[in-house]
Amino acid sequence: MVPSLERAFDRFFGPRANPWRHLGALAFFLFWIVAATGVYVYAFFDPSVAGAHRSLERLAREQWWLGGVMRSLHRYASDAFVAVALLHLAREALAGHFRGFRWFSWTTGVILLWFIYGSGVVGYWLVWDRVGQFSATATAEWFDAFGLGSAPMVRNFLSRPDVTDRLFSLFVFLHIGVPLALLAVMWVHIERIAHTDTVPSRALGWGTLAMLVAASLLRPVASDAPAAFGSLPQTLRLDWFYLFAHPLMYATSAEVLWLIAGGATLALLALPLLARRRAAAAQVRLARCTGCARCAHDCPYLAISMVPRSDGRAFLKQAVVRPEQCAACGICAGSCPTAVPGAKGEVAPGIDLPGLALEAIRAQAAQFAAQGREIVFACRHAPSGRQGSDGALIELECAGQLPPSFADYAIRRGAPSVVIAGCALNGCEYRLGNRWTDARIAGTREPHLNPSVARERLRTLWAGGKMRAPRAARVAVQVAAFAVFGALVAWLSFEPPYRTLPAGEALVRVIVVHAGERLQPCRKRSPAELAALAPNMRAPEACPRGRAPVEVDVQLGGRVLVREVLAPTGVAADGTAQLYRRLAVPAGRHALQVRIRDSLRPGARAWERTETVEIAAGQVLTIDFRAGDGGIFLL
Ligand code: HEM
Numbered sequence: 001m002v003p004s005l006e007r008a009f010d011r012f013f014g015p016r017a018n019p020w021r022h023l024g025a026l027a028f029f030l031f032w033i034v035a036a037t038g039v040y041v042y043a044f045f046d047p048s049v050a051g052a053h054r055s056l057e058r059l060a061r062e063q064w065w066l067g068g069v070m071r072s073l074h075r076y077a078s079d080a081f082v083a084v085a086l087l088h089l090a091r092e093a094l095a096g097h098f099r100g101f102r103w104f105s106w107t108t109g110v111i112l113l114w115f116i117y118g119s120g121v122v123g124y125w126l127v128w129d130r131v132g133q134f135s136a137t138a139t140a141e142w143f144d145a146f147g148l149g150s151a152p153m154v155r156n157f158l159s160r161p162d163v164t165d166r167l168f169s170l171f172v173f174l175h176i177g178v179p180l181a182l183l184a185v186m187w188v189h190i191e192r193i194a195h196t197d198t199v200p201s202r203a204l205g206w207g208t209l210a211m212l213v214a215a216s217l218l219r220p221v222a223s224d225a226p227a228a229f230g231s232l233p234q235t236l237r238l239d240w241f242y243l244f245a246h247p248l249m250y251a252t253s254a255e256v257l258w259l260i261a262g263g264a265t266l267a268l269l270a271l272p273l274l275a276r277r278r279a280a281a282a283q284v285r286l287a288r289c290t291g292c293a294r295c296a297h298d299c300p301y302l303a304i305s306m307v308p309r310s311d312g313r314a315f316l317k318q319a320v321v322r323p324e325q326c327a328a329c330g331i332c333a334g335s336c337p338t339a340v341p342g343a344k345g346e347v348a349p350g351i352d353l354p355g356l357a358l359e360a361i362r363a364q365a366a367q368f369a370a371q372g373r374e375i376v377f378a379c380r381h382a383p384s385g386r387q388g389s390d391g392a393l394i395e396l397e398c399a400g401q402l403p404p405s406f407a408d409y410a411i412r413r414g415a416p417s418v419v420i421a422g423c424a425l426n427g428c429e430y431r432l433g434n435r436w437t438d439a440r441i442a443g444t445r446e447p448h449l450n451p452s453v454a455r456e457r458l459r460t461l462w463a464g465g466k467m468r469a470p471r472a473a474r475v476a477v478q479v480a481a482f483a484v485f486g487a488l489v490a491w492l493s494f495e496p497p498y499r500t501l502p503a504g505e506a507l508v509r510v511i512v513v514h515a516g517e518r519l520q521p522c523r524k525r526s527p528a529e530l531a532a533l534a535p536n537m538r539a540p541e542a543c544p545r546g547r548a549p550v551e552v553d554v555q556l557g558g559r560v561l562v563r564e565v566l567a568p569t570g571v572a573a574d575g576t577a578q579l580y581r582r583l584a585v586p587a588g589r590h591a592l593q594v595r596i597r598d599s600l601r602p603g604a605r606a607w608e609r610t611e612t613v614e615i616a617a618g619q620v621l622t623i624d625f626r627a628g629d630g631g632i633f634l635l
């Protein structure tokens with residue numbers, strides 16, 4: 001399906017502007033838009049709890065024509081970035097591009113997804129509206145599934161005094177730091193790719209920018225209401241590109257979400273292991289290598305280095321292949337100046353594929369030419385490319401594997417004409433094969449086709465949309481495609497609304513972070529005991545380790561909300577006991593009973609609080625136990 005979609009787009013966009021063929025470049029382009037607009041918005045942003053929301057609203061109100069558009073662009077470009085990265089992933093996966101030498105791009109691509117989400121989600125927290133507060137709280141609850149740390153992370157978000165300007169500095173640090181790390185991983189992602197396609201064509205770039213500006217003007221981004229602690233809106237307009245995981249977590253659990261996220265990541269990372277055996281890498285025939293470096297310049301995967309000569313011949317350099325990076329595409333053989341049939345016909349290039357040597361290809365060509373047949377040199381990855389010809393077929397690994405001298409050779413040996421067939425332009429299985437072939441034939445890249453070859457006897461047939469649609473149809477389809485994509489981005493960025501709680505329900509949060517009583521009391525050390533200790537160990541009291549568990553019992557309207565015995569954390573069982581629960585309850589007037597006990601001694605004191613509470617639908621009641629501050633608080 002993807003190839004036919006790509007071909008259909010070729011008709012209307014042309015291969016250079018076909019978005020399906022340049023998703024990686026589009027992702028880079030969107031990243032730069034996000035970065036540039038982010039710098040602008042940050043210049044007006046007040047990174048404090050009280051000022052964050054206000055400063056963004058002021059920017060959108062007072063400068064709707066620039067600040068407002070910048071802010072909307074920042075969001076929509078970020079959304080489009082996720083969409084394009086996921087489409088890029090799907091396209092590469094469907095093409096099987098996780099196998100063999102591509103494992104590196106694939107694995108770094110999977111890692112990129114975590115950085116993309118890490119960068120984007122924190123951006124919502126900075127706005128500190130109801131959506132940002134919901135997202136920060138849900139993310140903290142997600143990380144709390146591991147029970148790490150001396151207190152649940154969510155405690156930082158439960159009441160107004162918990163959210164401090166220092167916490168905001170951390171948000172800012174993360175929202176700048178993680179995208180910078182993302183950029184570094186993007187750079188690593190393309191590190192093993194030569195002549196990388198990181199800049200989209202003008203038509204594609206301008207079209208994308210125009211689409212984002214149109215979305216920003218037609219549906220400017222506005223914040224939700226400022227964050228508030230006593231209530232949760234019944235519905236929230238979430239950005240589904242970035243925040244879909246929160247509803248998924250509340251529909252399942254934090255543990256299930258970890259299983260889904262971790263499982264999907266591991267499954268994607270494991271895909272390269274399913275690879276079939278790899279084709280043998282290209283091999284250098286040193287006796288024929290002149291050290292010209294053309295193969296190194298043409299290799300699409302930077303698999304060839306030029307190193308000092310080792311055989312004493314009068315050349316400075318020689319080519320060396322890094323087998324683990326080699327795609328076995330043969331493009332290097334096609335670029336080698338020594339890949340020319342000799343006086344006796346045979347060919348022995350300086351670099352060649354052991355699995356499909358140029359000599360075998362030449363021998364077939366000689367045979368078909370002697371029969372006076374048209375010869376089709378065809379890439380084996382593009383069966384549709386050769387459909388325009390019924391000549392004698394000679395399969396290549398890539399069209400770029402064919403040295404142009406072979407066309408000359410076949411014609412001189414009697415072939416009436418020669419066809420070179422391969423993948424669509426900008427859709428080459430090995431990225432550059434058809435581009436180099438066109439350039440070699442046009443004489444703009446070495447090795448040139450011999451100019452004496454009659455051009456009407458040599459054709460290239462590249463798969464893909466060969467017929468370009470009429471201009472009016474092209475413009476109409478391009479505008480429609482951008483409009484559909486832009487509308488989808490702007491829609492999913494807010495719709496459909498997410499229902500946070502069932503109608504008529506309220507939310508109760510229970511948080512307990514408390515160290516139970518010591519199982520044995522501390523005792524004062526005698527002077528003799530102290531003297532026997534090393535000077536740095538002379539603590540006046542000896543406290544045997546181990547603490548009592550903490551019992552928590554919360555009932556609302558006669559229904560047990562929490563009844564648990566919490567074990568102390570820590571290897572020596574002397575850390576705090578921790579509990580955090582988030583429960584939907586029916587709204588209304590209820591009798592609330594909270595009882596917390598932290599001792600095993602019979603008759604020891606427990607903390608209790610009993611009262612009638614009135615909770616409206618959508619209200620949030622937080623039951624927070626802070627022994628040091630006086631006991632059980634209702635927030
Ligand atoms: C931030 C997001 C990403 C960006 C900016 C990005 C960018 C790029 C670029 C520019 C290329 C080179 C294209 C070319 O010149 O032919 C590329 C190749 C590739 N990408 Fe990504 N990518 C991203 C995410 C991903 C993801 C999520 C995956 C999959 C897990 C992935 C898998 C690949 C693979 C396998 C290739 C190699 C294609 C080939 O060898 O022909 N990328 N990427």
Ligand code: SF4
Nearest residue numbers: 299326327329330332
């Ligand atoms: S076969 Fe392809 S990937 Fe391998 S060295 Fe030659 S050009 Fe590079």
Ligand code: SF4
Nearest residue numbers: 289290293295336350
């Ligand atoms: S193109 Fe051929 S001659 Fe030139 S460096 Fe590569 S192997 Fe050697």
